[in-house]
Every structure is written in structure tokens, then in C-alpha cells.
Amino acid sequence: MASDQQRWAARWIFPVSSPPLENATLIVSDGIIEDLYASKDARAVDLGPVALIPGLVNAHTHLEFSDREEPLAAPGCDFFDWISEVVVYRRRRSVAGPEALFQTLQRGLRECAKAGGALVADIVTSEYDPGRFDTPHPRLVLFRELYTLRSEQVGTQLETARRFVHRPVPSEQPPVVFGLSPHAPYTVHPDLFEGLVELARRHQVPLAMHLAETQAELELLRCGTGPCVEMLRRFGLWKGDLFARGTTVRDYLNRLADLDHALVVHGNYLNDDDVAFLAEHPHVSVIYCPRTHEYFGHPPHRWKEMLERGVSVAIGTDSRASNPDLSVWNELKFLRQRHPDVSPRVLLELGTLGGARALGLDDQLGSLQRGKRAELAVVELDSNAGSDPYKQLFGPASRIGPGPTSKG
Ligand SMILES: [Zn+2]
Known part of the structure; x- marks a missing residue:
């Protein structure tokens, strides 16, 4: 018997990569899934009517x-009024100092863990030591955000990015992944974007970019006019010659497709050609943030059509600046309510394997399979939602419960 073996039994186990198992057992050795099967092992800790x-x-x-x-x-x-609020908020916070920021990050990470999170992709705007977080915590992919429209600052931003991808990985297990994030087309000088893509390509790190988020962004790229210009003027950042007329989101996608893993954050206004292109490039994923999308009142997101056409889609919560909490489960329940036509099997995959694939960690996480890491969430089922296990999983009363270790 392995030195650290655990056996859990539950009413249902949803491996995601295969159909759900009823009255099932999961065996874990040293944090790795050793076996799972549909019968209750008498030696297992029975977690009860949960999934x-x-x-x-x-x-x-x-x-x-x-x-x-x-x-x-x-x-x-x-x-753009919201962006102005973000700027004011960040200024105020920088006065509070780095320790206050670290405590905020710690609070967010605890919230993600409590919400059943196993992997969190965070956009990082200043450097800190992730080795200081309480352990165990969800695995982290940290995307260093870079932006400037001033050509004289491109070099410094690239230097920051270079240092970030060369950071020593903290000694804790499992390791943190470091990636890069050119913020968005309207805040990133074209030379900075090119430099970051090249850096990500050379170091084989993931890259995330807010892209096709607003109509205004498309207008700026196409014509060099519109609300983006007004906002940039307000901050004294507008450079009339910076945006080549006739640039499109597709120009950005073409470059992102050169990377091992790229994340198109939001993609609210991707057009038919963009969607067709993404369907051919599944290593470039669209990150849909359902409740934030609704918060800003955008027209319907094309995520369902994207999935049907083979585009890689994953789920993000975005931040508490545009969302009431950091629960992916609440995002999935929100989608379940709004889109009863979508199979709950698809929703579960979006919030697990879809995200792991987008971040290039699906060889370790995202499904319950032998050899993968035993990063689990426990769902207290809604037993009044019918006999179908997926209906119980996403029924109105289902919720994320405490993790198995806190029960064992
Ligand atoms: Zn964001």
C-alpha cells in the first residue's frame, strides 16, 4: 500500500472524461488518482449523497x-467609465502598499479554494511571492500584465516581462506557471505586443489578452476613432499615429496562433471569420466570463456556436470589480439557468477540462482519470431535481461543499 493512500466513496463521481459513476469509489495515492470505479469500497470514507x-x-x-x-x-x-473607476481604485490601493495588496490576493485565492477551485489563472499587475500564500491552495497560472502606448516605455515593459518568465519557480509543489498578458489592443503599443508574443513563443509560456471586448476597440483598430480615443485622450495617452487603419482582431489572432497556448479573454465581438479561424486553432481559447458579460450588457456571447464549431472555450469569473464573487460554479449555474438547452455535461466540461486545456495543464488536471492529480471538488446534490445525476448536479439547491479532506 502506498505511503499516503486515501479512498473516497460518493453517490456519484463525474470524471468528465467519461460518463458519471454511481455509488463510486476514488482511490488516491500521494495526491495522484490511482483508480476509480462504480462500486462502494467498504474501506473508503463515505462522503454521502454528494458528487x-x-x-x-x-x-x-x-x-x-x-x-x-x-x-x-x-x-x-x-x-470606459468603469475603466476610469479601475484606474482610480488602483491609485488608491497603491497608497495602501504591497502588503495590503498581498492580503487582498490571499483573500481572493481563499475564496476560489472554497468555491471548489483547483486552478486559477490570475492577471498580475505587480510582483509578489506566490510562495507566501496559505497552502494548500489552487494551482496558479500567473499572467504578468504589461501595457503602454509610449514607444519609449516598450523596452522597460519587455524587460519586466523577461524577468517574470525567468523567475525561479517557488519550491512548493505543484509549481506555479508564469505567463504573459499584453492587456488589450487599446493599451498596448504594437511593438510591445510583438515583443511579448515573441517572448512567450521563445519561452513556451501561455499568453492571455483581453481581445474583441468592446465595439469601441474594433472601431479604434479599424478607423482610429471612437470612445477608446476619448478615454485615451482623457488619460493623456492618445497617439494619433499608433493605430494602423484597417487593423482587425484577426491580425492579433494570427499572431496568437503562433503560441503553444493563448487565451482570448472575453471575445465578445468576434466575427464569423474570427470564429472560423479559432475553430482551426484550438490551442487559442476563448475565455467567456458569463456574469461579467451580462454586467456590461453586451449583446449575446457566441459561446454556444463556438463550441458547436469546435472552438476551445473556457470559463472565467473575471474579478470582483465586475462580478459579485469568484465562483466558477456560480458561473456554471448561471449558464444552466439561462441556457437550459445546453447539456449540463457540456457545462461541467467548460468549467473543468475546458479551462485546464486552455492553460495547457490538461495532462494533470481537469478530469478524474488515473495518473492525473486528485484535485477534487465536492458538490452537495439537489436530490429534488429528479433521478438524472446531471439534473441533481445542477439543480437549484446543489452547491459546492467542503473538500473531501476536511470530512475525512
Ligand atoms: Zn480581465
């Missing part, structure tokens, strides 16, 4: 806003 699912994957968040009790502005607010 074991793979730990959830939050493919996009900004933990730096985790101390917000509510979003920065009222739902349906203008995106």
Missing part, C-alpha cells in the same frame, strides 16, 4: 480586486 467532480478551473480573474464587496459601478455601466 465528486474535478476541481474547477477559473481561466480568467484579477485577484487584486478581491476585497471588493460589490462591483465598481452599477450593472450596465459604460465600459
